[in-house]
Amino acid sequence: MTVRRPILFFIPMLIPGIVPAQISFNFVKQDTVRQRLSLYKGNDTKREAALKQIFSDAGCGSSSLTEQVIPQKKQPNVICVLPGMTDQTIVVGAHFDHVDRGDGVVDNWSGASLLPSLFQGLATQPLKHTFVFVGFSGEEAGLLGSQFYVKQLSEPQRSKIEAMINLDTLGLGPTEVWLSQSDPRLTKLLNGLALNMRIPLSGMELNGFGESDEESFIREKVCTLVVHTLTPSTAHILHQSTDNASAVHFSDYFDTYRLLSAYLTVLDSQPVPAGHVCTAKPVSLLPSPRPRLVPGRHR
Numbered sequence: 530m531t532v533r534r535p536i537l538f539f540i541p542m543l544i545p546g547i548v549p550a551q552i553s554f555n556f557v558k559q560d561t562v563r564q565r566l567s568l569y570k571g572n573d574t575k576r577e578a579a580l581k582q583i584f585s586d587a588g589c590g591s592s593s594l595t596e597q598v599i600p601q602k603k604q605p606n607v608i609c610v611l612p613g614m615t616d617q618t619i620v621v622g623a624h625f626d627h628v629d630r631g632d633g634v635v636d637n638w639s640g641a642s643l644l645p646s647l648f649q650g651l652a653t654q655p656l657k658h659t660f661v662f663v664g665f666s667g668e669e670a671g672l673l674g675s676q677f678y679v680k681q682l683s684e685p686q687r688s689k690i691e692a693m694i695n696l697d698t699l700g701l702g703p704t705e706v707w708l709s710q711s712d713p714r715l716t717k718l719l720n721g722l723a724l725n726m727r728i729p730l731s732g733m734e735l736n737g738f739g740e741s742d743e744e745s746f747i748r749e750k751v752c753t754l755v756v757h758t759l760t761p762s763t764a765h766i767l768h769q770s771t772d773n774a775s776a777v778h779f780s781d782y783f784d785t786y787r788l789l790s791a792y793l794t795v796l797d798s799q800p801v802p803a804g805h806v807c808t809a810k811p812v813s814l815l816p817s818p819r820p821r822l823v824p825g826r827h828r
Contacts (some may be wrong), residue, residue, distance in 0.1 A: 530636050530668075530697045530739045530757070530767060552798065554791040555650040559783055562646055566700075566777065569638035573626045573666070577604045580625050580641055580664045584609045587645035588652055589662075599666050599677050606674045607664035609648055613656035618689045619796060620661045620751075621647060622675065622742055623696040624668030631772030637668070639777065640696035643786055650790040651797075658691065658797050665742050675742035679749055691801055693753045695743040696789070700782035701763040703729035707755035709736055710743055712807045715754040718799065719792050728788045733760060739767075752807040756789065 568579040577596075584594050589609040596605035604626065623640030627633020644662045651660060667673030679687070692715055704723070706716055716732075723730035735757070743753040758781065759767075766772050 530741050530759075552794055553654070554787075554794055555653050556787055556790055557646045557649050559779075562643070562783055562786055563779060565642040565646065566634070566639065566779075566782070567774070568642065569632055569634045569774070573604050576625045576627075576638065576641070577607060577664070577666065580607050580644070583642065583645040584648065584662075587649040589645065589648055597674075597678065597681070599674050602667040602670065602673050604666040606666050606678055608678075609644070609662040611648055611652055611656065611660040611662070613659040613797070615657055615659065616689055617658050617691055618661055618686075619658045619793070620663060620690055620693040620746070621696070621793065622663040622665055622693065624665040624674065624742055626666055626669050626674075627772075628669050628768050630768055631766075631770050632774065633772055634774050635700055635772050635776050636698045636767050637696075639699035639782065643696060643699070643789070646786060647790055647793060651793055654794070656797050660793070660797075668742055672740065672742055672745050675745035679745045687749050687751065690746070690751050692796065693743060693746040693751050694789070694793070695741055695746075695753060695755045696757075697741040697755065698757045698759055698767065699785050700777035700779070701758040701766065702760060702778060702781050703731070703758065704781075704785045704788055705731055705733035705757050705759065707735050707757060708732040709734055710747070710753060710755040712752040712754065714802070714805060715752060715796070718796060719754065719756075719788070722792055722795055723788055726788060726791060728784045730788070733757070735759060738764070747807075750807060752805075756785070758785065 565583050593610045595608050597608055598605045623644055624637050625641035641664045644664060648662050665674035720730055743755050746753050766776050
């Protein structure tokens with residue numbers, strides 16, 4: 530997550546969603562999730578290579594796994610496509626790059642390393658939607674990877690994206706949703722599933738704190754859901770030496786993984802209501818450009 534001075538608000542989420550009956554969920558083992566999280570070491574080039582290898586190990590074959598070269602950025606986006614019965618698309622994204630201070634385990638290897646596990650859980654069942662998992666490059670440099678990804682899509686391709694799920698800064702505690710950056714339909718479904726699975730979920734606004742890759746999709750009027758775990762008591766960890774493996778609460782992290790894995794399965798089964806319009810942050814209100822972080826000066 531690209532960070533500036535924190536202004537965070539807690540909002541409890543009490544509206545239940547609708548969870549279809551008799552849907553089976555496939556989860557990878559805890560040890561697998563833990564091992565993939567441990568592969569954060571090295572610079573962003575090594576992290577990109579590690580992410581690509583994890584996707585391959587998870588079963589994303591060479592015909593489905595590609596690198597998208599980003600102008601003015603050494604590391605490419607890593608893209609794994611899981612075809613469904615239609616070309617209606619759900620994008621699941623997380624950036625793998627990090628700032629120089631700290632190891633960037635929370636921000637955001639925690640999100641990137643989950644992508645192959647989420648792919649793996651869906652790959653064993655028939656799907657209505659085509660899922661596109663993207664490890665974005667250059668988020669910390671100004672959303673470079675996600676902006677390029679969206680701009681390279683044709684208008685028909687963008688119109689086929691029913692949802693973009695952004696994962697950023699996981700494992701600091703129980704699962705949170707950035708409500709004003711998230712479409713209420715997507716949020717309600719996640720909340721209903723969390724209640725059903727008895728996994729804690731609440732809303733934590735990060736307005737004024739920073740930005741992440743969902744911005745690139747919101748600008749194109751794509752419905753987004755932003756999942757994170759930041760709170761006022763943990764915000765100081767980002768972009769500091771304290772962003773290391775010891776900052777991750779693995780039980781919370783694995784709960785977030787289980788919730789997201791189940792959510793993608795349920796979301797695949799849900800039709801978009803006729804006439805639905807995304808209401809996350811109206812595009813007309815987006816500041817352009819946002820002030821950017823000067824590392825080490827965001828407190």
